[in-house]
Amino acid sequence: MSKVRIYELAKKLNRHNKEVLDELLKLGIEGKTHSSSIEADVAEKITKALTAPPPSATDAVVKKPVQKAAVKAEEKMAEPQKVALKQKAEAGEAYEGKVASEAAAARPASPKKDRAEGLQPEQKEAQGAVAETAEKDTSAGEEPVVHALPAAETEEDLKLPDKFKKEIEAEKIEKFKAKPGLQRAFQAIRKIEPKRWDIKGGKHKGDRGRFGQKQETKGQILSTMPRKKNLKLREGTTVKEFSELIGLKFSDVIKKFMELGYMPTINQPVDSDAALIVAESFGIKLELASVEEDTHVEEIQEDVTKLTPRAPVVTIMGHVDHGKTSLLDAIRETKVTETEAGGITQHIGAYKVNLKGKDIVFLDTPGHEAFTSMRARGAKVTDIVVLVVAADDGVMPQTVEAINHAKAANVPIVVAVNKIDKPEANPAKVKSELSEHGIISEEWGGHNIFVEVSAKKRIGIEHVLEMILLQAEIMELKANPDREAKGTVIEAKLDKGRGPVATLLVQTGTLKVGDAILSGVHVGKVRALIDDSGKRILTGGPSTPVEVIGFSEVPAAGDVFTVVEDEKRARQIAMARFQKQRSLEIAKAKKLTLDELYTKIKEGQIKELNIIIKGDVQGSVEALKDALENIHHPEVKVKVIHTSVGGINESDVMLATASNAIIIGFNVRPETKASQTAEKEGVDIRLYNVIYETIEDVKKALEGMLEPTLKEKVLGRAEVRQLFPVSRLGTIAGCYVVDGYMSRACDGIRVLRDNIVVYEGKLSTLKRFKDDVKEVQTGYECGILIENYNDLKVGDILENYIIEKIAAKL
Numbered sequence: 001m002s003k004v005r006i007y008e009l010a011k012k013l014n015r016h017n018k019e020v021l022d023e024l025l026k027l028g029i030e031g032k033t034h035s036s037s038i039e040a041d042v043a044e045k046i047t048k049a050l051t052a053p054p055p056s057a058t059d060a061v062v063k064k065p066v067q068k069a070a071v072k073a074e075e076k077m078a079e080p081q082k083v084a085l086k087q088k089a090e091a092g093e094a095y096e097g098k099v100a101s102e103a104a105a106a107r108p109a110s111p112k113k114d115r116a117e118g119l120q121p122e123q124k125e126a127q128g129a130v131a132e133t134a135e136k137d138t139s140a141g142e143e144p145v146v147h148a149l150p151a152a153e154t155e156e157d158l159k160l161p162d163k164f165k166k167e168i169e170a171e172k173i174e175k176f177k178a179k180p181g182l183q184r185a186f187q188a189i190r191k192i193e194p195k196r197w198d199i200k201g202g203k204h205k206g207d208r209g210r211f212g213q214k215q216e217t218k219g220q221i222l223s224t225m226p227r228k229k230n231l232k233l234r235e236g237t238t239v240k241e242f243s244e245l246i247g248l249k250f251s252d253v254i255k256k257f258m259e260l261g262y263m264p265t266i267n268q269p270v271d272s273d274a275a276l277i278v279a280e281s282f283g284i285k286l287e288l289a290s291v292e293e294d295t296h297v298e299e300i301q302e303d304v305t306k307l308t309p310r311a312p313v314v315t316i317m318g319h320v321d322h323g324k325t326s327l328l329d330a331i332r333e334t335k336v337t338e339t340e341a342g343g344i345t346q347h348i349g350a351y352k353v354n355l356k357g358k359d360i361v362f363l364d365t366p367g368h369e370a371f372t373s374m375r376a377r378g379a380k381v382t383d384i385v386v387l388v389v390a391a392d393d394g395v396m397p398q399t400v401e402a403i404n405h406a407k408a409a410n411v412p413i414v415v416a417v418n419k420i421d422k423p424e425a426n427p428a429k430v431k432s433e434l435s436e437h438g439i440i441s442e443e444w445g446g447h448n449i450f451v452e453v454s455a456k457k458r459i460g461i462e463h464v465l466e467m468i469l470l471q472a473e474i475m476e477l478k479a480n481p482d483r484e485a486k487g488t489v490i491e492a493k494l495d496k497g498r499g500p501v502a503t504l505l506v507q508t509g510t511l512k513v514g515d516a517i518l519s520g521v522h523v524g525k526v527r528a529l530i531d532d533s534g535k536r537i538l539t540g541g542p543s544t545p546v547e548v549i550g551f552s553e554v555p556a557a558g559d560v561f562t563v564v565e566d567e568k569r570a571r572q573i574a575m576a577r578f579q580k581q582r583s584l585e586i587a588k589a590k591k592l593t594l595d596e597l598y599t600k601i602k603e604g605q606i607k608e609l610n611i612i613i614k615g616d617v618q619g620s621v622e623a624l625k626d627a628l629e630n631i632h633h634p635e636v637k638v639k640v641i642h643t644s645v646g647g648i649n650e651s652d653v654m655l656a657t658a659s660n661a662i663i664i665g666f667n668v669r670p671e672t673k674a675s676q677t678a679e680k681e682g683v684d685i686r687l688y689n690v691i692y693e694t695i696e697d698v699k700k701a702l703e704g705m706l707e708p709t710l711k712e713k714v715l716g717r718a719e720v721r722q723l724f725p726v727s728r729l730g731t732i733a734g735c736y737v738v739d740g741y742m743s744r745a746c747d748g749i750r751v752l753r754d755n756i757v758v759y760e761g762k763l764s765t766l767k768r769f770k771d772d773v774k775e776v777q778t779g780y781e782c783g784i785l786i787e788n789y790n791d792l793k794v795g796d797i798l799e800n801y802i803i804e805k806i807a808a809k810l
């Protein structure tokens with residue numbers, strides 16, 4: 001006996017799948033879906049149940065299948081009915097009683113007749129006939145559905161029943177609705193004066209029609225031929241342009257959007273996902289234009305004949321308290337206030353000073369963190385680094401960090417030996433200490449200019465400026481002022497009165513009031529330009545820091561800005577970038593990892609393996625550095641760009657991001673914030689406690705032999721707040737879980753003091769009050785006992801972890 005699919009039966013009975021499924025449940029048949037098959041006898045029972053007359057039966061409830069079945073069962077009917085039905089069939093097309101499509105074709109003409117002829121009194125009999133017909137159909141081995149389906153149904157519809165289509169549609173709609181980020185972006189973009197956006201392919205009015213749709217009034221739906229080329233939707237297309245693109249009336253399109261719960265205005269950029277759904281619902285195939293096409297800002301070929309000298313841009317770096325801010329202030333006071341009328345200096349993130357007709361730009365945020373975080377965003381702003389070293393203190397850890405950060409960026413260093421007014425000042429010692437780090441004064445045959453200053457006593461300030469200009473002269477810094485401006489966002493904020501305000505450093509070209517501007521995903525039109533002395537200006541040439549009013553939203557510091565032909569194009573690119581950014585966030589652009597090193601070498605992407613080493617003691621750091629730099633590879637140079645003693649901090653991670661480096665931690669751990677940043681930026685941090693293993697891993701990675709089989713996963717960290725020595729057990733640490741959770745089932749626990757590993761072992765006991773527990777979450781206190789270790793101190797961090805097995809890649 002052949003089977004019947006539920007959705008087919010439902011269709012035959014002109015009922016919803018759910019109604020059939022409900023009937024099945026009543027029969028005690030569970031676990032079926034609309035696509036399941038049922039036996040013909042069950043189908044028969046359901047047909048009976050679903051075609052039973054409702055209590056208040058009127059002609060209106062006579063269902064089509066009943067009518068059809070009644071037609072088939074004509075011989076069983078009373079004579080007058082037979083006649084009536086025959087007439088009905090003849091009114092349609094030749095009736096043979098078997099071909100379902102014909103029966104269905106006849107159907108549209110029949111309902112009124114059926115009703116008029118009072119089928120109702122005979123319904124019971126007709127039902128009997130239905131049952132019999134169904135049985136006949138199935139016993140003859142014919143697919144009952146073929147008989148039941150209306151002629152209009154196509155093969156495709158059979159493959160994908162409405163229910164499925166609806167589900168797919170619903171899924172898409174849900175996905176679209178769950179996009180608050182995008183909606184926000186629209187709102188932001190809507191704030192800017194909406195204009196009609198020009199789009200490629202937007203002028204297809206008239207040649208884009210809906211398949212099979214009848215012609216409408218002029219210029220609307222025209223084509224009924226299948227389209228050969230797919231339509232391309234560019235980011236930033238407005239709803240109006242979209243309706244033109246797909247050749248439909250704006251009102252029809254907007255109605256569809258509203259069904260999605262999305263209410264765009266006529267000139268609002270359309271959301272691409274929503275547009276795809278809407279186009280599809282009209283049977284139109286739409287493609288998104290490639291992101292590359294959309295996000296690209298045409299690079300202007302620099303005309304070398306137009307290049308003119310430009311002012312150098314300087315960042316001041318150095319160890320804490322060595323006098324960075326004092327030096328910046330001293331320079332500003334002596335060189336800015338005296339030249340500006342009124343003497344009010346604006347703090348806009350950068351300022352310009354002038355010495356004997358030549359300008360120098362100073363970035364107002366000293367320190368290598370700001371420098372490297374800008375660089376990590378892809379900005380190359382600084383031309384020269386002034387390294388401040390206090391003559392009474394000498395080279396300190398952050399001095400070394402600053403040197404390494406400047407070196408990694410290939411930026412020349414001018415050394416300002418500060419605090420020479422102090423009696424204990426020892427500039428010679430500074431010189432020799434710096435030489436150990438490759439910063440050698442010209443007098444000693446090196447390339448670095450040294451200047452002795454006192455920021456406090458204003459000694460040597462002009463000399464520093466002269467030396468910066470000298471360094472700049474060697475570098476021959478040039479730019480073309482005669483082109484559209486391009487540069488970097490130095491600072492940006494939301495000002496209560498003025499809206500988004502950004503300090504931009506123009507690096508090439510000239511920025512003018514009225515220019516359409518684009519930075520990242522933010523657009524604007526320059527409404528006002530203000531210089532570092534608070535004066536309104538109309539233009540800003542190369543190496544000029546300017547405050548710009550006119551951005552629609554606050555751009556991000558470190559992002560590049562570009563002037564584009566008009567706001568329309570700016571918005572278009574911004575929109576496309578927004579989409580790209582989203583997909584990148586999903587794919588997460590990874591930095592270099594040891595695991596992928598070999599593949600990247602083979603692809604020719606890597607010529608240098610940059611490494612940052614952090615260790616617990618100087619000795620092991622040095623030993624590792626030497627050993628790693630002694631690894632020779634035919635295609636790759638191993639370069640240690642920074643080493644220091646101590647835990648891995650955020651600055652290390654930023655340096656790794658900016659220099660595409662990996663970080664090696666030897667007996668040290670990353671700070672929580674550093675771990676988070678590394679995770680976000682995709683920086684590979686490798687932690688070791690055996691030098692040999694570290695070197696082996698790097699060697700194996702270079703040879704493509706590294707097989708990552710085990711990976712440690714930190715579960716959480718707890719801070720030791722109190723110690724309870726218990727005579728028989730040892731020292732129980734009263735802890736507070738600060739991050740993640742502590743687990744009894746961890747594979748190991750380590751004791752960290754200032755991010756340096758002082759002990760690594762096994763967790764013996766985990767308690768909440770008096771009870772042994774399996775886990776303790778963040779924000780709770782607990783008692784921890786470490787196996788064979790009692791030398792804990794208040795303030796120590798206990799880190800518990802598990803070792804995860806990872807399938808070998810090679």
Ligand SMILES: Nc1nc2c(ncn2[C@@H]2O[C@H](COP(=O)(O)OP(=O)(O)OP(=O)(O)O)[C@@H](O)[C@H]2O)c(=O)[nH]1
Pocket residue numbers: 318319320321322323324325326327418419420421422453454455456457
């Ligand atoms: N005697 C003397 N003291 C100075 C000199 N320059 C700075 N100082 C003092 O050194 C201290 C630190 O100076 P800052 O300019 O704040 O140092 P900094 O490098 O900017 O410090 P951070 O911003 O904390 O990294 C202050 O008390 C200054 O007064 C100098 O040339 N001579």
